[in-house]
Amino acid sequence: MGSPYLISAYAFTALLFGLYAWSIARRKARLLRELEDLRKKVSGQ
Amino acid sequence: MQTLRVIWAIFVKDLRVEWRHRETLASMCVFGVLVVFLFNFAFETAREMSLRLLPGLLWVAFAFAGVLGFNRSFAAERENASLEGLTLTPADPGAIYAGKLLANLFFMTVAEVVIVFAVSLWYNFSFIPVLGLFSLVTGLGTLGYVAVGTIFGAISANTRMREVMLPVLQFPVAVPAFIASIEGTTGALRGEPLAVYADWVNLLIAFCIIFLVLSYLLFEYVLEE
Amino acid sequence: MIHLGVTILWLLIAVWMIFFYAPREATMGEVQRIFYIHVPAGWTAFLAYFIVFVGSVIFLAKRSQAADDLAHAAAEVGFVFCTSMIVTGPLWAKPAWGIWWTWDARLTMSFLLWLLYVSYLMLRSYVFNPGRSALLAAVVGIIGFVDVPVNYMAIRWWRTQHPQPVIGGGEGSGLEPAMRLTLYFCAGAFWCLFAYLVRERLAIARLRRELSAARRASAPQDQKEDRG
Numbered sequence: 001m002g003s004p005y006l007i008s009a010y011a012f013t014a015l016l017f018g019l020y021a022w023s024i025a026r027r028k029a030r031l032l033r034e035l036e037d038l039r040k041k042v043s044g045q
Numbered sequence: 046m047q048t049l050r051v052i053w054a055i056f057v058k059d060l061r062v063e064w065r066h067r068e069t070l071a072s073m074c075v076f077g078v079l080v081v082f083l084f085n086f087a088f089e090t091a092r093e094m095s096l097r098l099l100p101g102l103l104w105v106a107f108a109f110a111g112v113l114g115f116n117r118s119f120a121a122e123r124e125n126a127s128l129e130g131l132t133l134t135p136a137d138p139g140a141i142y143a144g145k146l147l148a149n150l151f152f153m154t155v156a157e158v159v160i161v162f163a164v165s166l167w168y169n170f171s172f173i174p175v176l177g178l179f180s181l182v183t184g185l186g187t188l189g190y191v192a193v194g195t196i197f198g199a200i201s202a203n204t205r206m207r208e209v210m211l212p213v214l215q216f217p218v219a220v221p222a223f224i225a226s227i228e229g230t231t232g233a234l235r236g237e238p239l240a241v242y243a244d245w246v247n248l249l250i251a252f253c254i255i256f257l258v259l260s261y262l263l264f265e266y267v268l269e270e
Numbered sequence: 271m272i273h274l275g276v277t278i279l280w281l282l283i284a285v286w287m288i289f290f291y292a293p294r295e296a297t298m299g300e301v302q303r304i305f306y307i308h309v310p311a312g313w314t315a316f317l318a319y320f321i322v323f324v325g326s327v328i329f330l331a332k333r334s335q336a337a338d339d340l341a342h343a344a345a346e347v348g349f350v351f352c353t354s355m356i357v358t359g360p361l362w363a364k365p366a367w368g369i370w371w372t373w374d375a376r377l378t379m380s381f382l383l384w385l386l387y388v389s390y391l392m393l394r395s396y397v398f399n400p401g402r403s404a405l406l407a408a409v410v411g412i413i414g415f416v417d418v419p420v421n422y423m424a425i426r427w428w429r430t431q432h433p434q435p436v437i438g439g440g441e442g443s444g445l446e447p448a449m450r451l452t453l454y455f456c457a458g459a460f461w462c463l464f465a466y467l468v469r470e471r472l473a474i475a476r477l478r479r480e481l482s483a484a485r486r487a488s489a490p491q492d493q494k495e496d497r498g
Contacts, residue, residue, distance in 0.1 A: 203399065206396055217386050228428070245427075248424055
């Protein structure tokens with residue numbers, strides 16, 4: 001399966017979805033962390 | 046009756062504002078003529094050649110001139126917060142849309158006459174023998190283009206970078222009107238009978254009906270606070 | 271978690287099928303295997319825009335926050351699929367047709383869909399007043415969706431070069447059963463991935479709202495403290 005076109009197409013798609021999934025996971029983790037911080041702050045008072 | 050009065054009042058108001066400042070029409074016409082002027086350097090202007098290029102040239106000039114006009118149409122209202130005033134009146138939002146549409150149609154028509162005159166002069170092309178069918182196609186294309194331009198102008202007035210936002214919204218949606226207008230104009234300028242490009246004229250009519258009705262119905266949500 | 275597991279497993283099987291189960295295409299060779307991501311990505315992109323449309327209509331009619339969230343999520347994820355379609359297309363066209371791009375009906379349509387996604391997402395991030403962005407985006411989503419079939423008619427009459435649809439073209443439309451099975455299997459995998467990403471994106475929208483509500487709830491206390 002030596003075609004550079006084939007490899008580029010699959011590499012691009014894998015990279016694209018990988019990056020998007022990573023960005024979603026990061027956004028979600030940050031929101032969860034901020035929410036947790038806020039909860040701690042509120043209950044600490 | 047009430048609706049017609051609102052439409053007329055808004056139309057007259059826009060013309061009066063324009064008469065005092067003369068900003069919209071001046072920028073549309075000058076910009077359109079500049080596009081025609083620049084094209085002159087990009088293409089050979091032999092007559093047979095220009096018959097193939099003229100429709101595209103005309104519609105590119107119309108499209109850019111139109112975007113300038115639609116942008117101004119609501120930007121000024123937004124800056125002076127007069128749109129809020131309009132929405133407080135019991136007027137039907139659809140009527141406000143129709144009034145703005147008529148004003149934009151009027152400005153576009155004036156700009157198009159100026160652009161066509163410049164093209165006719167610089168490219169040595171007489172529009173007079175084909176004026177009837179050319180006006181029919183151009184009129185329908187302009188109506189369709191203004192129908193979406195008016196609602197997108199109102200939308201982009203709410204955004205940062207509205208000068209970019211308007212064409213980004215407008216051009217993809219206006220593509221069918223653009224294609225049909227160019228194909229129809231090509232037929233008209235070649236002096237072909239209407240039957241040859243009737244499909245394109247029908248498509249333009251369909252485009253006008255669909256987007257006039259849709260915009261009329263949706264305009265209420267654009268004005269809503 | 272189950273959804274993520276199923277998605278990954280499905281994708282892995284799909285990749286295996288593409289490279290080891292589906293036969294090698296006679297004229298185009300290995301490059302034809304781009305087909306299995308290009309076509310399903312396109313289907314998913316069009317499906318996603320349909321969801322944007324439905325979400326927009328429901329939002330305008332019922333003012334349901336969930337519908338607006340769904341439209342926004344579908345637009346963002348659909349844009350990723352559309353980008354995948356529009357990049358893999360030229361990578362297949364170059365070896366198959368000898369050119370990267372041609373303005374034929376389907377290519378123009380797919381580029382147009384991509385532009386509609388761009389304008390929708392740009393609008394969502396550039397509106398001054400966040401309260402209005404949902405309303406304006408819904409209007410744009412509806413107009414954009416109605417524009418798709420009109421555009422399709424116009425562009426179809428204008429020019430058509432693309433190979434006729436290989437699927438659903440009746441008998442003798444030329445797709446081997448093993449290829450067809452692989453294609454459908456890949457489409458299923460993509461839809462599963464799409465659903466997973468949309469769900470995650472919806473969770474983000476919900477968390478964001480929760481966070482700002484929690485901030486608002488705790489803000490008065492902070493102010494009291496400051497004064498004290």
